[in-house]
Amino acid sequence: MLPEDNIEVLEAKDGVEGYNLIRSEKPNLIMLDFLLPKMSGWDVYQEVQKEYDLKTIPLVLMSGRKEEVIEKLTEPFEYFSFVEKPFEKKQLLEAIRDAMAKAKKHPQPKTPQPANYQNGSVPKDTAVMTQEIYNLRQQMSKMQNEIDTLKGQLRKVLEFIQQRR
Incomplete structure (x- = not known):
């Protein structure tokens, strides 16, 4: 039912396994x-x-019981899309497009101004340094994701070349 592009599907048998997969694989x-x-x-x-x-x-x-979902949700569908089961391919593709647009709405984390260290003095506010470390870790995480994506693409190119030999 999904588009026939280069799609890798990861499945989980339960929510815990799914969450762990999301954290480790960071899917698209x-x-x-x-x-x-x-x-x-x-x-x-x-x-x-x-x-x-x-x-x-x-x-x-997704759920087959939209009313139950709406009752339990404490927030509007602002950052995710919902599709009611059973659904057609067109409904799924619309939900995916909608989810992609909504994912871009997340506000960026606040970035503090860089600390201004004069005369080699140590800043008294460690919160600023903690935030800077957090931001650097976020940047590293994003870079690692990009590296992993590039590695995956390179692997596919190499497999394609080997198949053509």
């Missing part, structure tokens, strides 16, 4: 059932929202 899209064993899809979504590099991943939440 998350499709999440609302009702999952061990950890509900909604709980997975809430955990994902705690980490900036994860919460910007487009997310489609």
Whole structure:
């Protein structure tokens, strides 16, 4: 039902495994059932929202019981898309496009101004340094994701070349 591009599908048997896959693989899209064993899809979504590099991943939440989902949700569908099961290919593709647009709405984390160290003095406010470290880690995480993506693309190119020999 998904577009026939180079898509790698990762499946999880429950919410805990799904959340761990999301954290380790950082996929380009998350499709999440609302009702999952061990950890509900909604709980997975809430955990994902705690980490900036994860919460910007487009997310489609799905369920066969939309009324139940609406009752349990404490926030509007501002940062994710919802599709009711059963769904057609067109509905799924619309939900994916919608999720991609909504994922871009997440506000950027606040970046403090760089500390101005005069005469080699140590700043008294360690919160500024802590925030700078956090920002650097976020940048490193983003760079690592880009490196991993490039490695995957290179692997596919090499496989393609080997198949042509």
